Amino acid sequence: MINFRVMCEFNPDTLVKMLCDLINNRNFHLVEIRTCDIERDEDNVKVGEAYVICLKGSAWDYLQFRKELINEYGLREFKYEGVRTLG
Numbered sequence: 001m002i003n004f005r006v007m008c009e010f011n012p013d014t015l016v017k018m019l020c021d022l023i024n025n026r027n028f029h030l031v032e033i034r035t036c037d038i039e040r041d042e043d044n045v046k047v048g049e050a051y052v053i054c055l056k057g058s059a060w061d062y063l064q065f066r067k068e069l070i071n072e073y074g075l076r077e078f079k080y081e082g083v084r085t086l087g
Contacts, residue, residue, distance in 0.1 A: 001056050003031065005080060007087030010035070010049040018053060026065060028057035036080075050087070052080070 008018050015033070022028045032054040037046045062084075069075040069086050077086055 001029075002059050002062055003054070003056050003083060004062055005083055005085040005087075006053045006055065007036075007050045007080070007085060008053065010051060015051050015053075022053065022055060026057070026061060028055040028061065028065075030054075031056055052085070054083075 006018065006022065008014050019030065019033075023030055030053070034052040034054065036050055036052050038048040038050055039046055066077060066086060070077070075086055077084060079085065080087075
């Protein structure tokens with residue numbers, strides 16, 4: 001099992017849809033839901049918020065999910081607080 005995170009827009013409806021897909025359809029386990037501020041790099045001014053969904057799952061399932069998000073939706077993987085994060 002690996003730990004990873006998925007970021008999504010700060011919208012309760014989107015959060016519920018993502019949780020249903022991640023937990024029910026993809027068999028990931030929810031660890032925690034957090035919020036974070038989105039800041040501009042040049043001056044650290046807050047420009048928005050996002051949900052951070054902390055999950056645990058098999059490495060194979062994660063890699064398949066990662067490939068789908070990157071190829072179909074143009075998202076990327078990055079490190080957020082030292083943890084693999086898709087957003």
